[in-house]
Amino acid sequence: MVPVLAADGAAVELADTTLLAPTTFEVGPGERWCVTGGNGTGKTTLLRAFAGTRSLTAGSVSVRGEPVAMTDPRHRRLMASLVEPVPVARDMTLREQVALVAASWYGNSAAAAEGTGRVVERLGLSALGERFPHQVSSGQSQLFSLALTLVRPADVVLLDEPERHLDRHRVDLVAGLLAERAEAGTAFLVATHDPALVAACDGRVELG
Ligand SMILES: Nc1ncnc2c1ncn2[C@@H]1O[C@H](COP(=O)(O)OP(=O)(O)OP(=O)(O)O)[C@@H](O)[C@H]1O
Numbered sequence: 001m002v003p004v005l006a007a008d009g010a011a012v013e014l015a016d017t018t019l020l021a022p023t024t025f026e027v028g029p030g031e032r033w034c035v036t037g038g039n040g041t042g043k044t045t046l047l048r049a050f051a052g053t054r055s056l057t058a059g060s061v062s063v064r065g066e067p068v069a070m071t072d073p074r075h076r077r078l079m080a081s082l083v084e085p086v087p088v089a090r091d092m093t094l095r096e097q098v099a100l101v102a103a104s105w106y107g108n109s110a111a112a113a114e115g116t117g118r119v120v121e122r123l124g125l126s127a128l129g130e131r132f133p134h135q136v137s138s139g140q141s142q143l144f145s146l147a148l149t150l151v152r153p154a155d156v157v158l159l160d161e162p163e164r165h166l167d168r169h170r171v172d173l174v175a176g177l178l179a180e181r182a183e184a185g186t187a188f189l190v191a192t193h194d195p196a197l198v199a200a201c202d203g204r205v206e207l208g
Pocket of ligand 1: 014017018019020037038039040041042043044045046
């Protein structure tokens with residue numbers, strides 16, 4: 001079976017700096033893999049290689065057996081990512097923005113409305129849905145970014161430290177949603193320093 005994600009000797013060297021040492025692994029459909037390692041060991045660099053925002057200097061990465069091509073609409077449909085900050089609109093409420101992303105993928109449909117309601121509720125944002133982005137805390141803003149990322153369809157989701165700014169209870173909410181999506185077939189590659197997220201994963205890429 002073709003893996004959803006594959007890295008084969010993927011490495012990034014710039015001048016005399018190693019951003020990512022050669023790394024090889026494969027992630028299958030519905031599997032949750034984490035990327036661990038100390039600060040500066042290349043976790044974000046690896047996710048950026050899959051997201052198409054960082055070129056490798058050796059080896060390769062592929063998504064469903066094909067090179068990363070984020071300008072290709074077919075490829076973009078395969079992958080959602082929260083690696084770089086998500087652009088937000090200052091003059092739309094949280095719920096309106098999640099609904100907009102859902103509608104851009106599912107159309108102005110019952111599926112879009114249902115998906116919006118579910119992800120907002122599962123991430124504990126129901127009471128904050130009518131607020132604007134400047135009216136929420138750092139942790140609530142992180143949950144909003146996760147909602148924007150997880151409301152869309154994807155065969156694979158890249159997440160860079162989803163636990164950022166979150167308390168234990170909220171990390172558990174995120175872990176629960178990831179488990180549910182994985183059960184439905186979505187694969188995850190999650191860079192994390194959180195032991196509970198690591199424990200919930202099916203596989204692990206240890207860097208450094
Ligand atoms: N543009 C760049 N030029 C040179 N070195 C860089 C550049 N970007 C990142 N690095 C270096 O590459 C290494 C890997 O960085 P990366 O952000 O991938 O690490 P990380 O494992 O995600 O770290 P953290 O846990 O702190 O988020 C680090 O040593 C960093 O200093």
